[in-house]
Amino acid sequence: MDLSLFLYNTGIRLYQAAVRLSASIGKNRKAQQWLDGRNNSWPALKAVVQGPEPVIWVHAASLGEFEQGRPVLEAMRKAYPAHKILLSFFSPSGYEVRKNYPGADYVCYLPLDTAANAAAFLDIVQPRLAVFIKYEFWYHYLSALYARKVPVILISGIFRQQQVFFKWYGGLFRRLLRQMDHLFVQNEASLTLLHNIGIQHVTLAGDTRFDRVWALRQQPVALPEIERFITGPKVLVAGSTWPADEELLAAWWYDGGQEGRQLILAPHEINEAHLRDITRLFPDAVLYSAFAGGQAPGSRVLVIDNVGMLSALYRYSSISYVGGGFGKEGIHNLLEPATYGKPVLIGPIYHQFNEAEMLVHLRGAIVVTDVASLRRSIEALNDAYYYQQVTEITGRFVEEHQGATEKIMRYIQEKRFLTSE
Numbered sequence: 001m002d003l004s005l006f007l008y009n010t011g012i013r014l015y016q017a018a019v020r021l022s023a024s025i026g027k028n029r030k031a032q033q034w035l036d037g038r039n040n041s042w043p044a045l046k047a048v049v050q051g052p053e054p055v056i057w058v059h060a061a062s063l064g065e066f067e068q069g070r071p072v073l074e075a076m077r078k079a080y081p082a083h084k085i086l087l088s089f090f091s092p093s094g095y096e097v098r099k100n101y102p103g104a105d106y107v108c109y110l111p112l113d114t115a116a117n118a119a120a121f122l123d124i125v126q127p128r129l130a131v132f133i134k135y136e137f138w139y140h141y142l143s144a145l146y147a148r149k150v151p152v153i154l155i156s157g158i159f160r161q162q163q164v165f166f167k168w169y170g171g172l173f174r175r176l177l178r179q180m181d182h183l184f185v186q187n188e189a190s191l192t193l194l195h196n197i198g199i200q201h202v203t204l205a206g207d208t209r210f211d212r213v214w215a216l217r218q219q220p221v222a223l224p225e226i227e228r229f230i231t232g233p234k235v236l237v238a239g240s241t242w243p244a245d246e247e248l249l250a251a252w253w254y255d256g257g258q259e260g261r262q263l264i265l266a267p268h269e270i271n272e273a274h275l276r277d278i279t280r281l282f283p284d285a286v287l288y289s290a291f292a293g294g295q296a297p298g299s300r301v302l303v304i305d306n307v308g309m310l311s312a313l314y315r316y317s318s319i320s321y322v323g324g325g326f327g328k329e330g331i332h333n334l335l336e337p338a339t340y341g342k343p344v345l346i347g348p349i350y351h352q353f354n355e356a357e358m359l360v361h362l363r364g365a366i367v368v369t370d371v372a373s374l375r376r377s378i379e380a381l382n383d384a385y386y387y388q389q390v391t392e393i394t395g396r397f398v399e400e401h402q403g404a405t406e407k408i409m410r411y412i413q414e415k416r417f418l419t420s421e
Contacts, residue, residue, distance in 0.1 A: 004172040008139055009114070016112055029271075033092040037109035042120075045108055049125055053084045056418065057127035059110060061136050062091035064333065066098055068156045069133035071211040071405040074103055076131075079409065080418045086125055090136065097307050113138040122148060129417045134158060137176055146179040151417045154183045155408055156208050158354065159190040166193060174199075181415070184408050187354050203411070206404040207355060213311070213339035214402045217395075221312035225292045226264070229302050234261040234318050236378075239310045240268045240332035241323035243277065245347065249321065250281040251371045257378070258300055266304040266313060268323060268332065278303055311336045319381055321345040325367075331356055334365060341395030343381055345374065355401075364393035 023031035049055055058073050060066040066089070077085060087104035089095040099107045111117040118140035130145050130152045145152050164170040165177060177183065177199050184205040185191055194202045238249055246265070253263060265282070267274060279285055285301035288309075304313065314320050320337030324330055325347020334344045334356055344365040350356040359365040368374040381387050412418065 002172065004169065005139070008172065012113055030092045033096060034109070037092065037095055038111055041108040041111060042124075045106065045121075045124055049084065049086065049106065051084075053082060054128045054418070055084045055086050055125050056080065056129050056131070057086045057088065057125055058104070058131045058133070059088045059136055060090075060094055060133045062089065062094040063097050064094075065133040065136070065156075066094050067212060067333065068207065068209045069131065070103070071208045071215070072131065072155055072408050075405050075409050076412070076418075077103055079413070083128070083418060086127070110138070110141075113140045115140045115144075118144040122150075129153070129412070131155060137173060139172065139176065142176045142179065151181045151415070152179070153181055153408070153412070155205070156404070157183050157185040157190060158187070159185065159193045160352075161193065166197060182411060184404070184411075186404075203407065205407040206401055207335075208404045208408070209333065209335050209355075210398055210401040211403070211405040213333075213335045214398055216311055216315075216336065217339040217398070220315055223309065223312055223316070225288070226302075226309075226313060226316050229264070229291060229297060230262060230316060232260065232262065235264060235316055236261060236319050236321060237264045237266070237314055237317035237337070238321040239266045239314065239323065239337070241265060241321075242268055242327055242329065243274075244326035245321070245323040246278055246281055248326070248368075248371060248374060252374050252378075253282070253301070255371070255375075257375065262300045262302070264302045264304065264313065264316070266310045270305050270307065275303065275305055314342060315340045317342050319343050319345065319378060323347070325349045334359065335398060338364065338394040339398040341391040343387065343390040344394060345377060359394065359397055362393050362397060364390055364397055366390075 019031045019034055022028040023035055056076055058069060060069055073085065084105040087101065087107045088110040090110050095107065095109055101107055111121055122144050127150055130150055132152065132154050134156050135158060142152065159165065164173050174197055183194065183199065183202040185202055186207045188204060191202060191204045238245065265278065267278060282301045284299040285303050286295060286297050286299050288302060288304045288306060291297060291302060314337040317337060320342045322331050322334045322337065322344055324332045326349065330352055331346045331350045334346060337344050338359060344359065345368055346356065346365055348367055348369050350360065356365060360367060366377045368377055381390065
């Protein structure tokens with residue numbers, strides 16, 4: 001066995017062991033979901049994919065990758081109605097939120113990447129086309145797909161110099177890239193890196209998330225309870241926040257920030273412990289579930305304690321704050337507020353996110369590092385002329401970068417991987 005493959009297989013087994021240990025000893029809820037989901041996938045998978053309809057398999061690591069691939073998934077659903085769509089996730093944070101997604105015929109966890117699992121999975125599913133999103137490169141699955149002559153494409157790919165493909169010891173994974181039918185990447189840097197290692201079957205398509213958020217702008221979703229809560233024009237919507245973001249916002253809010261303004265907070269995690277921490281920071285806040293149930297607000301702070309509203313919620317902001325920029329996770333999706341032409345505030349950790357770097361450069365996204373810079377940025381946006389400039393930049397940014405889905409679909413149709421009957 002190739003040494004690289006031996007190390008890869010060892011790493012996979014060690015990862016599984018670590019998850020089991022975390023679930024049993026550490027009582028980690030996500031680890032237990034990861035294990036339970038994979039144990040339960042096989043029988044349900046066999047039941048769902050039975051029948052004559054051919055299957056398109058779409059795989060995403062987590063929720064963010066799903067949102068990137070969603071425009072292509074939905075375009076394939078429309079173009080190939082005779083096919084079933086199987087959507088798989090690696091992470092509980094994707095599966096648990098989208099396990100009832102109606103655009104797929106079945107949603108499951110991807111079984112661990114072993115040769116036996118890959119063979120069993122493909123024996124059941126027998127996909128006509130496999131679509132991997134952004135940076136999922138599972139050796140045994142991709143090798144088995146290649147051996148079975150199943151077309152494989154990568155969409156919204158991002159490549160960086162420090163990845164294994166570009167190291168002297170990365171031959172095993174460079175082979176996976178060569179075996180793919182086509183790679184659609186987000187930026188010029190990724191295209192150049194791939195060309196430098198001899199990968200020519202690659203297209204600069206852009207980021208499919210622009211298509212997704214552009215559709216949100218064209219067909220806005222109304223949120224009646226949010227409209228009932230909002231009583232004035234100045235609303236800051238803070239989405240996908242983590243504790244560091246919430247502490248920053250609380251310090252600003254209770255030091256003059258609340259004057260003439262309302263705050264809607266949609267945290268990234270909505271477990272009970274995190275919600276308790278938020279209500280300690282904002283003791284007069286009301287939870288959305290309570291407000292929707294009839295509780296009077298009694299506050300200008302609303303905390304969203306459900307999942308799925310955020311993309312529509314940003315439409316109601318005058319200024320948006322996107323969380324994650326103060327921790328290792330990095331900022332979350334700033335395209336969702338940008339599509340509505342909203343000024344976007346973010347933390348300083350954003351440099352691995354192509355769209356964030358572009359929007360910061362254009363001055364449509366504003367970087368804050370502490371309470372003082374947050375206060376200055378919001379006060380500056382009180383100037384009507386400056387505010388108008390920023391909103392025009394953000395709205396135009398999304399409009400000018402849409403179109404990746406169309407390029408990918410054109411390739412699929414030209415290659416005749418699937419039949420439209």
